[in-house]
Amino acid sequence: MSERKFWKKIKNNKFYLALTGIICAILLFFLVLYLAVPSYSFADIEPFNGEFIYNPYSEINRINYIDFRSESIENQGIKVYEFGYALGGARYLCLGYDKKRKIDYPFLQSVHYKQFNIDKLNKITRIVAPAHPTKGFKKGEMTHLDHYRVMEALSDGDNSLYYWDIALSNGHRVNIIATGKNYATACIGENDAESVLKSLETGNSYAVAYHGSLLEVPELQEVKLNNDTLVVSVSEKAKEIRFIGQNAIVKQQLSDVSEGQYVFKKDDTYIRTEIEFDDGNVLYLNPLVRHQYQYFFDLDKAKVMKGRTYLMWAVYIIVVLAFVRLIINNSKNANSGE
Numbered sequence: 001m002s003e004r005k006f007w008k009k010i011k012n013n014k015f016y017l018a019l020t021g022i023i024c025a026i027l028l029f030f031l032v033l034y035l036a037v038p039s040y041s042f043a044d045i046e047p048f049n050g051e052f053i054y055n056p057y058s059e060i061n062r063i064n065y066i067d068f069r070s071e072s073i074e075n076q077g078i079k080v081y082e083f084g085y086a087l088g089g090a091r092y093l094c095l096g097y098d099k100k101r102k103i104d105y106p107f108l109q110s111v112h113y114k115q116f117n118i119d120k121l122n123k124i125t126r127i128v129a130p131a132h133p134t135k136g137f138k139k140g141e142m143t144h145l146d147h148y149r150v151m152e153a154l155s156d157g158d159n160s161l162y163y164w165d166i167a168l169s170n171g172h173r174v175n176i177i178a179t180g181k182n183y184a185t186a187c188i189g190e191n192d193a194e195s196v197l198k199s200l201e202t203g204n205s206y207a208v209a210y211h212g213s214l215l216e217v218p219e220l221q222e223v224k225l226n227n228d229t230l231v232v233s234v235s236e237k238a239k240e241i242r243f244i245g246q247n248a249i250v251k252q253q254l255s256d257v258s259e260g261q262y263v264f265k266k267d268d269t270y271i272r273t274e275i276e277f278d279d280g281n282v283l284y285l286n287p288l289v290r291h292q293y294q295y296f297f298d299l300d301k302a303k304v305m306k307g308r309t310y311l312m313w314a315v316y317i318i319v320v321l322a323f324v325r326l327i328i329n330n331s332k333n334a335n336s337g338e
Helices: 002-012 014-035 111-122 161-169 193-202 306-336
Strands: 040-042 052-054 063-066 080-083 091-097 125-131 150-155 175-178 183-188 205-209 220-226 229-245 249-263 270-276 282-285 288-291 302-304
Touching: 040 111, 091 111, 091 193, 111 125, 125 193, 150 161, 150 205, 161 270, 175 193, 175 205, 183 193, 220 282, 249 270
Parallel strands: 125 150, 150 175
Antiparallel strands: 040 302, 052 288, 063 183, 080 091, 091 125, 175 183, 183 205, 205 282, 220 229, 229 249, 229 270, 270 282, 270 288
């Protein structure tokens, strides 16, 4: 009886009827929005491995310091915006976009929703970079997320270097960018949009944390790989050069040198280099990674599971139809009780 009275009250009151319709429309919208996301199959966690070592650095002939969040970035021909409306804080810095993505998932987001956003953004954006990851991503998600090449690992109020190492330790080749006050990204090559974006994609770049003027920051001069020996040199003597590997472990550190060498061990999956100077300036180099084949390419570690997705959609459709039928039946019962 109480249910009949409830539905009868809604039917006989235009305000309640309109409000119920609006609420149902909103719920249906978000239901369809969320159910449209497919399920992903993520490859088993596997660190970089193989007898070959990929060095992303070419000859360092010109360095361009860029803040991809600066107001002047579009003057360089690179369109940039930050995507993301989720309450959980998942954001993506989009570099070189054709159009902006307008759809996001504002409430709870699993790793499947975040991977789907990355894939959708990749279709309309040259480079997609998870932005200030510690604020919008879980550490466990970084072991799985794929199809992005760059991470904003340093920015104002956020240090996500450990998140970067999580991705690298799980076999995702990700390059670093730094943005904001006292941060910049050094792109190697010509100072045009295509060259800058290509340097980020290939890893022929590095991040800089600096104090004072960028003009006073010592420059990277060389990153060479001689057989299994990594050689890194800078324009001034460094306070410390650190070689960092799997699980963010410091494998070797050298003090008061302008050149450092590190010999890859058999169990080294990747090695990235941090170079710190006495004045607090730090250079963060992209990693050299192991790979299995003579010609390096990135493996696809996130794939849509079509069968499971279709099954999931079918189940949800049945549940929705059952719910709609329940509402209709309740409405009819209310009418019959008049």
